[in-house]
Amino acid sequence: MTSHPRTDRRVAIVTGGSRGIGREVAQRLAADGLAVVVGYAGNEKAAQDAVRTIEEAGGTVFPARADVADETEVAALFDLAETTYGGIDVVVHAAGRMPLSPVVDLDLADLDAVYRTNIRGTFVVDQQAARRLRPGGTIVNFSTSILGLAFPGYGAYAASKGAVEALTLILARELRGRDVTVNAVAPGPTATDLFLDGKDEETVARLAAQPPLERLGTPRDIASVVAFLAGPDGRWVNGQVLRANGGIV
Known part of the structure; x- marks a missing residue:
């Protein structure tokens, strides 16, 4: 890992930053000039790969392991x-779990795991962010457009993200006077390994055909929305859920 001194740049923490949407967000924020911390749960190789990609593009970055549900970590x-880096300005909480199962069949151990990461993890990360962000800061959580689509098999995941939306809206109001915005991005079907895993070509094609733009979203699409919220043009957006889904709902 390259050693970086304190910086005059804005500083971002991206949880779940080693893969998928989180990795694309980390790369985009670094490209926009922020110093970035790539948070990851356990896949050190993926985190190091993400760091290497950012550094090769000229970005300032280091990896940090933490279980998002563990307040000490x-x-x-x-x-x-x-x-x-000397402070924190942006926190993007992209870490999450997505078990798929009909409600009637879901193993309750999987329910506990998704709630621990998606609900407790969001609360723990947001709590630290609320305590530490500098004025002009931004918190971005992740929800899902599946809350509106109500796809069968997503009951536990959608329920956990409903909690994320509630927390996001309340925290935005609790931070009155701090000059810190709090929003959530709710992607629609997006071509990540997490989303595509276990889906056959027919299912993927059907999902891709649903938005008026007739394609799946990409991690870069979602990272662009996060970058808007984290940047100067997004300062008047606060306490909102942005459904980045190509018009599917």
Whole structure:
């Protein structure tokens, strides 16, 4: 890992930053000039690959492992970001789990796991962000357009993201006077490994045909929305859920 001193740049933490949408967000924010912390749960190789890609493009970045549901580990991640870079301005919470099963068949251990990561994890990360972000800061959580689509098999995942939306809207109001925005991005079907896993070609083609734009979203599409919210042009957007789904709902 390259050593980076304190910086005058804005600083972003991206949880789930080693793969999928989170990785694309980390790359985009680094390209926009932010110093980035790539948060990851356990896949060190993927995190190092993400860091290498950002550094090769000229970005400032380092990886940090933390279980987002563990308040001690998350606090240590924030401590490391502040010690290394001098402060924190943007927190993008992209870490999440997505078990697929009809409600009637879901193993309750899977329910507990998705709630631990998606609900408790969001609460823990947002709590640290609310305590530490500098004025002009931004918190971006992740929901899902499946809340509106109501796809069968997504009951546990959608329920957890409903909690994320509620937390997002309330936290935005609780941070009155802090000059910190809090929003959620709710992607529609997006071509990530997490989304495509277990789906046959027919299912993927059917999902891709649903939006008026007639394609799946890409991680880059979603990263562009996050970059807008994290940048100067997004400062008047606060306490909102942006459904980035190509018009599917």
